[in-house]
Amino acid sequence: MSKPLNLHEDRLFPTDPVQRGVARRLYGEVANLPIISPHGHTDPEWFATDTPFSDATSLLLAPDHYLYRMLYSQGVPLEALGVGSRKGASPADPRAAWRLFAGHMRLFRGTPSAIWLNHVFAAVFGFDVALEAATADFYFDRIGELLATPAFRPRALFERFNIEVLATTESPSDELVHHQAIRDSGWRGRVVTAYRPDPVIDPEHEDFWVSLDRFGRLSGQDISFWNGYLEAHRVRRRAFMAAGATSTDHGHPSAATADLTPVEAEALYHRILDGVWSKEDAELFRAQMLTEMARMSLEDGLVMQLHPGSFRNHNANLYRSFGRDRGADIPQATDYVRALKPLLDRFGAEPGFSLILFTLDETAYSRELAPLAGHYPALKLGPAWWFNDSPEGIRRFREQTTETAGFYNTVGFNDDTRAFLSIPARHDVARRVDCGFLARLVAEHRLDEDEARELAVDLAYNLAKQAYKLAGPPP
């Protein structure tokens, strides 16, 4: 007998009957709102070509480091799970990899991955038995069949998911051909890009030189000079805006910003270009470039996002064999108060400038981020991020930021995922947990239910749309 799979209609709501009743009513207002996904990592090629996805492993497992890192942590080799390495594609048979995955599902008990997966299995694919060793083949076959049908092609899923707008992230050295193809295709789905200049800003990025070279050529600027380099950013930002971008995104090791004089900045840039830079120079250059990006945002209106605090590629051996983004990025303690001061002293109260802050260090929520966002006009708080994009994580975010920053200095939810099929699941989790949080405030007589109803819609839909300037019509 297989274990049944069903999504309980009250899942993630508080158990207390009063709170649950309020949560249900609030959730009823937001459950079917369109999805605003202003920050994520899906591949625009999917929507450009609308090619069918191939199989369960290559769609759901092999690209998702949330999943395979957990099996790796218990001794399962990545090669066996279909994960490609620097040597090329995985030699593993997709079905064998899927079976291995299915046999380890218990590792995900209590994790958001289990919730997202089960949502995808039940709501997207229609399964009513759980994935386990005994159902691995049934799952693999059935998913394969469905993916071959028109209803499971990328654009059809996009529409079925009720996505109003979806942002991808690209490097300035990307030619944005897929975004062009989407616009040229006449398809009405709104997929926009976001300007993610890390590879041409971070001298420690392994693709720095390759990216910089392509960036210079694409922009048509002479980037061997500081002003040419800055101008190249302006040119590429305009190109990204033409591809729908309303935001930039910056994934730095720290939140450090700097405010050098032009002469100092130029000298630093030349040390970078000449390859005679120290680790401190690299940090300072990233720091200065955040302030330059802020300055450009004042000119062109792009909303700025900062995602700091990850120690990337912590597992040296794995990095050597498998490369980046393999589940070995580990958060570390992150300072915002001193780090952001140079930028904020410049632009913290500039009308129209908006900087959305994320963190992997939850200690910053109540200590630094909420007080900063509750003061500076330019600052807003992004939602619970990455490891914290989970029921407990989202709840802690609200509990620790709301009293100081309020709700209106936050920007609603974004999914930050490359797992396309999980997007509705992730938004659903956030909506449920936010409704549960609001329900507790109502049940404790700290908020009226009509206020909570308005807030539920704001958190699920309006705030993201406003904060990311996505209210306009599709381009």
Place this chain on the structure above:
Amino acid sequence: MSKPLNLHEDRLFPTDPVQRGVARRLYGEVANLPIISPHGHTDPEWFATDTPFSDATSLLLAPDHYLYRMLYSQGVPLEALGVGSRKGASPADPRAAWRLFAGHMRLFRGTPSAIWLNHVFAAVFGFDVALEAATADFYFDRIGELLATPAFRPRALFERFNIEVLATTESPSDELVHHQAIRDSGWRGRVVTAYRPDPVIDPEHEDFWVSLDRFGRLSGQDISFWNGYLEAHRVRRRAFMAAGATSTDHGHPSAATADLTPVEAEALYHRILDGVWSKEDAELFRAQMLTEMARMSLEDGLVMQLHPGSFRNHNANLYRSFGRDRGADIPQATDYVRALKPLLDRFGAEPGFSLILFTLDETAYSRELAPLAGHYPALKLGPAWWFNDSPEGIRRFREQTTETAGFYNTVGFNDDTRAFLSIPARHDVARRVDCGFLARLVAEHRLDEDEARELAVDLAYNLAKQAYKLAGPPP
């Protein structure tokens, strides 16, 4: 139709019926206890002159950075809210400022400010409709009328609020004329001062030189020598004790303490006086002065309070235009374990010495503060402070300190506010949340209800009175 305003009798209690029942009973024991307010920032002139307050904006909005920072964070200029700047009083019409405020009330949803404000509106002024744009004028007019009546003059409110004792904080360079006037007036309200020597201890304080000069003259000591400077503190402490002071208070950037030799301390003091000090010297001088203050507390019995960890005046432009205390003080990570060791090695187990610790860095609760207070005889924990003086903040304080420090190494509640009318609201919130916390322990069979009843009274009343040595009769 205006939105009704009412304070639910069960507000802030847990929703669970068993816990709520216990919470109600516990709260019934403490709801009407007199208020002990051992640390705050009200203006003694109010009670000295008993002059009526003028209008809603200048009483409730313009002096309260908790409130106007939230509007500022959403782009409302401080000038428009009645907030004075370095150039002088705000040019804003008080009624216009009030309307602006009323129109932004939704920003406070889910914040303690909303709870405190609604308490003041309903319980102090008797409103039964909520403040919003449509009721702004009604509020402004009605508050103005009430403030002109005898029942709303400072002393009458003090008595109506059932305040048993209220401490203000003054600089050693303050002549304490208002406290003298209160004592001379024959009014029986007990308003005492507290010794807050930051302006004459912190070389980085913008009023350092002016304060130091006045301090020297008031004390009658030659403060051009280290021993004279120390003696001046002793003299002024005695003067403060004559004005009812039972405590000192120290608001330092960090919790650093030092234990220099007299020769080293003297040399450091002369570097300060000669204006040839570094940032490290300033930190070391503050650190040494905490130890000197502790030594004096052993002599004169004043209880010592330490409020560290705020990066003051973080917004440089705002500081230039508007000055200190404008909602731009941001907490930062704060170490206690190493910082306090020099002082504790000296006085940590001295009978009769008491040092009350506060924090803006909640990570210190379970990691450092509870273990320190659960060991050192001299240490007690102050309540959840500032941004953390909120329902979630108070709850976290109890959850994270009680298991290691117990309840009896904490000192009950203090409001730390300059918003006089909100004092009953703040104590009410703390009493409700503490009762809710105790109720959970009872409902989970971790505490007997008779123990909880005793604790509820201790937390609401006895502990503050004992810890701050306020048990004596009014002077």
Place this chain on the structure above:
Amino acid sequence: MSKPLNLHEDRLFPTDPVQRGVARRLYGEVANLPIISPHGHTDPEWFATDTPFSDATSLLLAPDHYLYRMLYSQGVPLEALGVGSRKGASPADPRAAWRLFAGHMRLFRGTPSAIWLNHVFAAVFGFDVALEAATADFYFDRIGELLATPAFRPRALFERFNIEVLATTESPSDELVHHQAIRDSGWRGRVVTAYRPDPVIDPEHEDFWVSLDRFGRLSGQDISFWNGYLEAHRVRRRAFMAAGATSTDHGHPSAATADLTPVEAEALYHRILDGVWSKEDAELFRAQMLTEMARMSLEDGLVMQLHPGSFRNHNANLYRSFGRDRGADIPQATDYVRALKPLLDRFGAEPGFSLILFTLDETAYSRELAPLAGHYPALKLGPAWWFNDSPEGIRRFREQTTETAGFYNTVGFNDDTRAFLSIPARHDVARRVDCGFLARLVAEHRLDEDEARELAVDLAYNLAKQAYKLAGPPP
């Protein structure tokens, strides 16, 4: 009338009726499972000689710094509580000390000490009135009588407590005679040792030289050379394994690890031996030795435990008079991400190598420890430790680690106690709180009850047995 004492059958369960119902059922599955105690500090001599314990004070109070630190924090001198000092045994009369303790029981309200004590009083000694001043003598007499009976001798209690295996910790310079005596005695209780080499690894340990000397002699190696010193560790590890050890344990100030070349390591060792080392050398030596211990674990299979982050002997005066382990060890902020990298770069993915991490800094749970354990095959998370081994602490551990690391990268519970009689109480608390946590997940439809049932047994029994390789038969 004395206050009754009874252990409520639902204590520590959530109050919500749905959650409580699930918690009860889950707890029913684990309440009577044998105790696996893989890490603790009981004295093997008790089980070797089976000598009766003498009296309440010397058994329950004088050796338990959890208890006497709380009275000390309120001004009670340690001498009066039966605590021995560097001068020798306490001059206090045990009965007088017990009375003093009984009169201060209210200090423990809301603490785990109160829960553990009441469990010991009710379940081990059969009391049905609470300990307070009025019952102090009754308690003292009755405990004394019971301790003199066969049923209260160490081995009888061990069996009554249903302990399947109990690990003590010894220094490499310990001859393990008591463990030998236990094995020679024919008693079937399984008491094993663990290899705790801090005294011969930490040059800052006050017993370093004495321990090192004895270590060299016991091992029969010439430890005046680096390779001889390493070989001595191998020899002693084998001797510990013969006494049942399956693990090593390391209590370091930080989590620092290093990966020096053999030449560098040898030079460092000689600086230590020559007494010409700096504080940095001491830190580096400890760091390098963790990596050496990991290397040896790969050879001999001992599981490695790291307990970092305590500032030992913080109270200098108390340390001078009373020595180590007097309740004055204070946690501090602890980095794992950078600290562990050298060791993990070497052995983080080695099959068969296992490093169990503990923390006193709860901020590391969600930020560093769960992401590390959710990635590295070698890493597992130890349970909430020391000050955090409490209902709120255990709950926070699960809330903050489960979503990222899952349950299967944790190792169940260990009690880490020298308070032998409290072992069943501590395991009972952990089982109840874990069942309560699981019950919430079930009630919120985040986990099926059959999964929760399996997990409850894993957390209470299986995981510790597996992680510490204790599945084998008694030696």
